[in-house]
Amino acid sequence: MTFNIDFLAWRKIAIIFSSIFLVLSIGSLLVKELNYGLDFTGGTLVELSYPEEANIGNIRETLVDGGFNGAQVANFGSSTEVLIKLPGTVSDSLGSEIVSLLSADNFEQAIDLRRIEYVGPQIGSELRDDGGTAMLIALAFMMLYIAFRFQSMFAGAAVVALVHDVIIVVGIFSLIQIEFDLTVLAALLAVIGYSLNDTIVVSDRIRENLRSAELDSTEEIINLSLNQTLGRTLITSLTTLLVLFSLYFLGGELIKNFALALIFGVVIGTYSSIYIAANALVIMGLNKDHLRVEEPENADDNPLP
């Protein structure tokens, strides 16, 4: 695949496009906030499997009669699976109480207990803090590595792209109110890894071309590099999306949101490594002089396995 697209001609449009998305995301995060899952809010969750179609109304009534007032009851994945949630509760035995209550009410059919989860109130906020810390540390370490391997401008550009990706993916989760739990947090960190992967490949090519290409203008060099790596970027995104869709459709309910976060992340990460990271380099005024003295090693002379 060879391309000759003038990416940087789209620069301004890309900036407007990204800005709109960022504003929407941040706005949604402020107004609608994230739909935090049990991991972060604390509470009790019970998943049951009925032999036949479950009557949600009846279950709700039984629960209210049994004194469980704030219970949310909903189907989960299929009409025989039921998910019951009691947010913010403090007792750790509610799950088993609910199971025995519903089993007693439904004695002619055996209800299969799929899972009970209880997260205490103090754990929820801790997990949230730990998650945030992990993300900041990951960003910091990556900046250091790129600054060491490349040059500080590349590190800045990569982090701008990463922050952009994370905000937009989280923003989408807030906008369509998909549950945000620990697995989604893991996915988000994987998005950082993936997007960075992309950004590095592009940056690597820019660095190489800055050193060797006959072209003088940084814009042209960046454009050339983007075109050279575009084929690879698209193919890798495609193979990754293939497995992610397979996870999304077949991996089961517990993995669905994880896959979804990564799907959004891969798409946005691919876009950002082309438009955001490269753009940031142009805006920061990268040019050949920045790479002259540093790092004598060059991809060409490196002995390899």
Next chain:
Amino acid sequence: MKRYGLWRYLLILFVLGLGIVYSLPNLYAPDPAVQISYTSSSQTADEFLAQRVTDIVKNEDFDAKIQLENDYVLVRTDTYQNQLKLKELLSSELINDVVIALNLAPTTPKWLVDIGANPMKLGLDLRGGVHFLMQVDTETALRNRQDGTLQDLRIRFREENIRYNQASVEEDSSIFLKFNNLLAKEKAEEFIIDNYAQFNFPLNSNVENSIQLYLSEAEIEQIESDAIDQNLTTLRNRVNELGVSEPIVQRQGKKRIVVQLPGIQDTAAAKNILGKTATLEFHLEAQMDTPRSRKTSYPYRNGIGAPAFLQDSIILGGDQVATAQASFDENGLPQVNITLDGEGGSKMHRATRGNIGKRLGVLFVEQKTKTIYERDESGQQVPVQQSYEVKEIISLATIRAALGTTFRITGLDSPSESSELALLLRAGALAAPMTFVEERTVGPSLGADNIKAGVFSMQLGLFLVLSFILFYYRVFGVAASLALTFNIVLLVAIMSTLSATLTLPGIAGIVLTVGMAVDANVLIFSRIREELNRGRAPLDAIDAGYNRAFLTIWDANVTTLIVAVILLSYGTGPVKGFAITLSIGIITSMFTAIMGTRAFVNLIYGSKKNLEGLSI
């Protein structure tokens, strides 16, 4: 073109061979099994127990294989239904000196076991089970320690002839002492400084003629860490009593303990045993002349009978019980037979010898937690869990003769109470009560579904990716496909040898690795195509492609690895499971995608001198 030395091929073949051998055990599905061991740790499973089990199984015409392992008897069945039936059957036939646990027995062939090849461990989300996270209430441990010290101080003050008006443990776990006059205070102060090192000095108090004793930082830390260590030990004992195969009991952070019990479904029963802080205390009954300050009135546990006064000083506590067995007395009422350790026996003997005719009270002490609502700084009602102690008399019987190391306790409500008490006494008491801060139970059906979904999505993902690269890169696509498959084999082999735990997010990590590992090959192949387009000879293009792509691959993978390692160190639960497979996958993919494909490509093209073009 660069020659590819024989040693590289040998290395690749060697690694591939190791990978295949060490990932093999995962292909053998484990047998649902039941394992039987003796309750008491001094008795190991023997031929006799195996014979008893064999007889029971034979009588019922059960299709099962019975093996005698190191310290248990293993009965393998073929289905999960049979496993449950077998457990019920054995529980009803064998009397209560054994522990019967469900287990998944590996069916790895012997030659693989001999070379240390074992299947991966499955996480609770894949095999079903319970995960508990418990927070240790170290405040109570501090308070208990201060209570003990205060008792000691009272005795020592009496010996030293130091008079005091008031002595109590305050809300903040400090000891408050008030004296008649300055002289007594100063004497006490001197005495405390000489004999007790655990307090913060200098001593002081705002109230006249009084001392307030605060524990020093170092002492507090010591007590807290001792409490957690003792709780860990006790929990391990209790988990053993529950009969769970491959349980995990671990400290997490400063004040928390994780307990994972694979295969357990009845969480209520498990929690009841794990969280119980019940123990016993033996006190003499207070006499008419016992001063009010040295006796306390306790109610009866069964609610019958008027509350009675017991002396505050403890003869001995549950920690000096060596063994305890539940049984029935001659009237068929539940009882617990107790054997004390040597020190406990002599204490008991000394205390009862001089008090024949008086009554000995057995106190049942239990730490319970309740939820109260408090206002936080912002004025919101927040739930706070608070622990409190309940002490009730279970028996108050006349001492007829001096007691020794063995005796029995009656007055229990039901056989289940007696066996629970026996278990708790055997396993030891918790040093501090614990609250359950997190609980996750996964039913066996969900576990099985998760495995199915995970494996299916992995197969489809792999199939899609392989089809695509075969179509897109042809011969080079074959190289990349082999490398990808090889990568999964290696990943599984490493997970198995590290005995890392595979979870559902872990499977997602493997699937993601498949998608991302192709990237290295895509980078290389794109470069080769570029070089060909520039007019380089095919073999030179291959060389240049691999050389130029290497640094990019290296940088890209190292940065992803940084993320994975941070996830691994900061993450808990699902995050960790994902990070493990992701990190291993990144490392193995570097080997397979670069060295592996290079070897294959050289094998195909390396010997052809006048190559016209490449199938890429």
